[in-house]
Amino acid sequence: MQEHILYKKSYTLPLLRYLSTEEGIRILQEIHSGCCGAHTGTRILANKALRAGYFWPTMKQDVIRLVSKCERCQKHSSLIHQPAEPLTTMLSPCPSMQWGMDIIGLFHLAAGQRKFLLVAIDYFTKWIEVEPWARITEGEVMKFIWKNIVCRFGIPREIISDNGHQFQS
Template sequence: MIVQAIRCEFKATNNEAEYEALIRGMQMASGLKVRNLRVYSDSLLVVNHVNNEYVARDSKMIAYLKIATEQKSKFRTFKITQVPRDQNVEADALATLGATFQPTELSNIPITHVLTPAIQKEPDQDSTAKDVHIQCAQGTESLVSQWDKAGCRLEDSIPKLAKGWDTPRRQKGSTKKSLAGPCLRCLSKEEAETILQDMHSGECGNHAGGRSLSNKILRQGYFWPTMRADAINHAKRCESCQKAAPAIHQPAEPMHPIISPWPFMMWGMDIVGKLPRAPGNRVYMLVMTDYFSKWIEAEAMTEVKEQQVISFIKRNIISRFGIPSEIICDNGSQFISDNTEGFCARWNITPRKSAPVYPQTNG
């Protein structure tokens, strides 16, 4: 799909605007060397005029119909069909863009500014009239047949535009279609390095990772075949990113999975806090989790000492789920005290001390 919006810089009725869009679209197709053209329009009047089913009576409509008929003769086959507006939503959206937004608000969709009506041209004047002004995003070109002030077609200077990216080598100035519709400007190797540097660590750069950097470049309207790999390598080579990256100094050790054979037989215990102050000056939370079912028992406390730990195990674990076989905790003073270990021994609970283990991650 080649996207193009047309903006009439003169007063025109709806029917005149429909004719202007039809004529400019036919000129565009002719410039792309199209031989068989089929047009879909939601204008019942224009479609029936061109199909000779309605008679044009207004002088302007007669003039527009004459130009459309001349353009139609340039194609081997031509057919125009009237469709409901709900089946023409894409063209309707482009019409809204061209009529509503100011030129500076659109960055990727080229807008053709038609300065004078098509019917004011002389019959022998070239269809590539110089009263058509093309506005595109800076640094981008459209795949469609567009004309500069001298009347030269852009596809004459940019080969193979209509075929897309068909060679593995970068072609300076060529374009590629994006998923969202607008055309992306394909960069050369030198231009790609400049864009990578500016968007990664330039004035507006945020030292994004390789994947985020490539997506950012796409959103700005640029493309080259190895963009994702180049962005990842560029981010890896950034000295500032290497200095600020989180460094893992903990030596790598094998993980020791803990498997419980039965529900509520093996519990993990730990203290959470200090937390924001709650009613009763509670700023800590004692938590126990069953390894088998992942059931959690928790209670907010003002302080966590050995007596609070023993009371919590009696009240929340033994009274509700029975005597556990093992309780796994760290080396907190509340957990390794003589009173706590004596309590576990009286109830035949095996306390297991486990130091925190941090898995090794890639930087």
């Protein structure tokens, strides 16, 4: 204690000023999102507070809480916040029985104002059917299925999609 201010001894840093939780949170907010704030992650933010010469007992929990509540940090974080799920292989018993479909776009306008791709993939052979479209409605999807799948390969047992409104009928 020096001049009625409590300090904590550090092995690698100079004396750390002991703060109350409220003071510590104010310091963290300034370091994290103040005029020179860089919206760093939890480990770097805690180290910056320590290097600045501050310490309080709940520092690590406060840093985690602050970063987890920061919308900008959550939006631009490179960390994945959900556990990975195991990949499963989708098996098809024979060619043209099971197709996957999806819409890709918006692309830069091509001839005929086409900016979407309608894609179908046979799960067994991995054969791909693709067509560019200006707009994709239920009617266009039905025409695509009839012309590119049914007329060429027969009626599939199953078509898998993401249930977009174009695939509802």
